Amino acid sequence: MDRDRCIGAGLCALNAPSVFDQDDAGLVVVLNDSPSDAEAADAQKLAEDICPSKAILISDG
Amino acid sequence: MTDAVERGATCPVAPRGWPNPLLPEYDQLPEGRPLTQVTMPSGSKAWLVAQHDHIQRLLADDRFSVEPHPTFPIRFPAPQELLDMIARDAKNLLVTMDPPRHTRVRQMALPDFTIKAVEKLRPRVQELVDEYLDRMEAEGGPVDLVQALALPLPAQVICELAGIPESERDTFTRNAAIMVGTRHSYTMDEKLAANEELMKYFATLVTEKQDNPTDDMLGNFISRAGRTDEFDHHGLTLMTKMLLLAGYEFIVNRIALGIQALLDHPEQLAALRADTPGLMPKTVDEVLRYFSLVDEIIARVALADVEIDGVTIKEGEGILVLKGLGDRDPAKYSDPDTFDIHRDARDHLAFGYGVHQCLGQHVARLMLELCLTSLIHRFPELHLVESDEPIELVDGLPPVHKLTVGW
Numbered sequence: 001m002d003r004d005r006c007i008g009a010g011l012c013a014l015n016a017p018s019v020f021d022q023d024d025a026g027l028v029v030v031l032n033d034s035p036s037d038a039e040a041a042d043a044q045k046l047a048e049d050i051c052p053s054k055a056i057l058i059s060d061g
Numbered sequence: 062m063t064d065a066v067e068r069g070a071t072c073p074v075a076p077r078g079w080p081n082p083l084l085p086e087y088d089q090l091p092e093g094r095p096l097t098q099v100t101m102p103s104g105s106k107a108w109l110v111a112q113h114d115h116i117q118r119l120l121a122d123d124r125f126s127v128e129p130h131p132t133f134p135i136r137f138p139a140p141q142e143l144l145d146m147i148a149r150d151a152k153n154l155l156v157t158m159d160p161p162r163h164t165r166v167r168q169m170a171l172p173d174f175t176i177k178a179v180e181k182l183r184p185r186v187q188e189l190v191d192e193y194l195d196r197m198e199a200e201g202g203p204v205d206l207v208q209a210l211a212l213p214l215p216a217q218v219i220c221e222l223a224g225i226p227e228s229e230r231d232t233f234t235r236n237a238a239i240m241v242g243t244r245h246s247y248t249m250d251e252k253l254a255a256n257e258e259l260m261k262y263f264a265t266l267v268t269e270k271q272d273n274p275t276d277d278m279l280g281n282f283i284s285r286a287g288r289t290d291e292f293d294h295h296g297l298t299l300m301t302k303m304l305l306l307a308g309y310e311f312i313v314n315r316i317a318l319g320i321q322a323l324l325d326h327p328e329q330l331a332a333l334r335a336d337t338p339g340l341m342p343k344t345v346d347e348v349l350r351y352f353s354l355v356d357e358i359i360a361r362v363a364l365a366d367v368e369i370d371g372v373t374i375k376e377g378e379g380i381l382v383l384k385g386l387g388d389r390d391p392a393k394y395s396d397p398d399t400f401d402i403h404r405d406a407r408d409h410l411a412f413g414y415g416v417h418q419c420l421g422q423h424v425a426r427l428m429l430e431l432c433l434t435s436l437i438h439r440f441p442e443l444h445l446v447e448s449d450e451p452i453e454l455v456d457g458l459p460p461v462h463k464l465t466v467g468w
Contacts, residue, residue, distance in 0.1 A: 007164075007416045008171045010423060015407055026171035049408040052418040054121050 003027050005055040012051060016042045020056075028055060094386065096372045107134035107360075107379030108372075111386040113393035113410070118369060119380055120415035125361035126159050127417065133362045134379030153296035154303050160416060162291070169285040170304065170420060173222075173278040179423040182218070186427055189217050190435045198439075202467040203446040210436075211316040211464075212238060215428060219305050222424070224277035225266070232262050233305075241310035263301045267294060279304065308421045311357075315425070316432045317464045319348040322400050323437065324445045324466070329402050334437055344402040345429050350409035351400050353388035359413055384410040440468035 008026030012019070019035050019042070020028055035043060040058075047056035091097065094111040101107050110116055119125060129148040139147075151157035155166050172178065193210045200209075216234040225233055239247050239255035247255075270283040271294075279301060286292050292300060323330045323344075333340045359382040367374045374380065387410045389397040394404065412419035419425070436443060446465040 007167060007418065008175065009412075009418050010174075010176045011407075013176050014423070022175045022177065024172055024175075025168065026175045045407075049117070052121065052414045053416055 001028055001030055002055045002057065005053045007053045007055075009052050012043075012046050012056060015046055015050060019043055020046075093392075094390070096369065096374075099381075101134050101136070101379065102138040103132075103135060105132040105134060105377075105379060106375075107381050108374055109383060110380050111383045111390070113387040113390040113408075115369065116382050116384060116387040116410055117408075117414050119361070119367070119374075120359065120382060120413065120417075122367060122415075123160065124363060124365045124367050125380065126364050127157050127361060128159050129157065130362045130377070132377045132379065134360045134381055136358070136360075136381075150299055153292060153299040155300065155420070156303065156307070156417060163416060165289070166286075166291060166300075167416075167420065169289075169291075170278070170282045173281050174420050174423060176423050179427055182221075182424070183427060183431070185221060186214075186218055187431055187435070189214055190431050194435055194439050203465045206320060206464045206466050207313070207317050208463075210432060211313045214316070214432065215309055215312045218424065218428060219309060222277060223266070223279040223301075223305055224270075224275045229262070232258065236262075237306060237309055240306065241313065259302065259306075260298060263305075264294070264298045267297045267301055271297075304421075308419065308425055312425045312428055315348055315352060315429055318352045319344075319429055319433055320436055320443075320466070321445065321464055322348060322351060323433065324443065326400055326402075329400070330437065333402060334441075337434055337438070340402055341430055341434060343404070343406070344433065345426055346406040346409060347400065347402045347404060348429065348433075349411035350388045350394070350406040353385045353409060353411040357384065358382060359384060384413065440466075443468045 006028045008022060008028075010022050010026070012028055013022045016039060019030065019032050019039050021031050023029050032039070043056065044058055047054075047058050096115060097109045097111075099107055099109055110119055129144075129151050135144075155163060155170075158166060190210070193214055197204050197209050213234065216237055217230070219237075220230045220233055223233075236255040236259045239251055240259070266279070267283060270280050271287060274280055274284045282300070282304065283297060286297060286300075323333065333344055361380050361382070363374045363376055363378050363380070365376050387393070388406075391397050393408075394406070412422045412425075444467055446467050
């Protein structure tokens with residue numbers, strides 16, 4: 001998660017609310033860093049296609 | 062390429078008629094919609110960007126700028142004094158600032174545009190929608206949905222976000238409607254007069270908020286800005302205008318067009334009525350994708366040479382992003398010209414992409430969701446009576462059109 005890149009569009013929190021949230025300032029926070037397979041697949045889609053500022057990085061670990 | 066340059070000679074992406082969002086010229090883009098170079102009226106070079114993938118990559122690339130630059134692609138032959146005015150105002154507008162200043166200023170407004178902040182507006186927006194629908198029902202159909210709901214609702218919501226008192230709302234709604242243009246086109250003089258009256262009003266509003274801070278979107282922004290030296294009073298007035306008007310016309314059109322699309326697709330409407338919680342989020346995104354209009358073109362200028370798919374966009378060259386085409390890109394969406402509320406359209410470009418993606422998008426989503434939900438459940442027999450003929454565009458903006466419905 002790159003909070004310096006985050007612009008607070010909120011699309012991660014909108015589309016994967018069990019994994020991501022926005023803090024009071026509007027920037028991304030991770031709620032769950034070991035998501036289920038389905039959640040991880042969604043996070044992948046968010047990172048690649050939906051997050052407008054490319055602030056989400058997926059790691060396999 | 063020769064063909065593209067020729068087209069460029071007559072301004073490549075001049076705004077065109079409504080309602081067909083896919084214009085004939087764009088269909089003539091070469092197969093696969095590669096990056097296509099055109100010449101702007103000023104003589105500078107720019108590239109048409111029409112692939113979904115290219116649009117995302119280039120709008121997320123920080124080597125492109127939104128700030129005034131001698132070769133920034135401007136789509137009309139602009140006299141120097143207009144360019145000077147644009148450059149002066151640009152210093153005070155979020156939409157024409159690059160990071161890092163853009164980041165600082167966006168974060169002054171952001172806390173009031175988060176999903177949680179916007180969700181707090183839900184009961185009040187629902188109440189307003191219900192009031193407009195009560196009035197519609199009392200008057201009896203058929204009614205023009207644009208005048209009865211799509212135009213007044215966002216104006217009221219914006220007034221609440223800005224903490225504009227009831228007694229002053231008429232000044233805002235009357236002039237804002239002229240500025241965005243309704244189905245009766247206004248002359249340039251009328252628009253300039255409306256702009257002047259609004260700017261005068263916003264200047265007063267800024268002073269009031271500075272003297273007596275209020276806990277609303279605009280009040281909070283002005284308070285946060287006041288703790289920095291980013292803006293003088295005129296700058297705050299310009300930012301106020303941008304914050305309050307930037308999304309107004311956009312949402313008016315989407316409310317009307319969204320309901321029209323549903324009425325045009327009765328099977329999808331029936332499915333949506335049967336499972337509104339399950340299908341409404343997808344419907345909202347599909348309305349946004351399907352009506353992502355080519356006339357809303359996003360322009361940038363390259364600050365360095367940028368390589369993309371074997372093409373070099375040279376430093377100083379512009380890009381003109383045709384997001385309406387990106388949202389109808391067959392490489393991205395199967396059967397893209399079909400309206401389909403069952404598809405996954407979450408990655409549409411209607412709100413733009415990159416750091417400038419629409420700040421108010423959750424407010425727009427909320428209004429669209431509540432209008433569509435309330436209309437389809439309140440009026441089970443809702444149907445289209447007539448819609449307008451295409452209307453000439455004014456200032457490059459798609460007009461608010463007329464949509465007569467009965468029930």
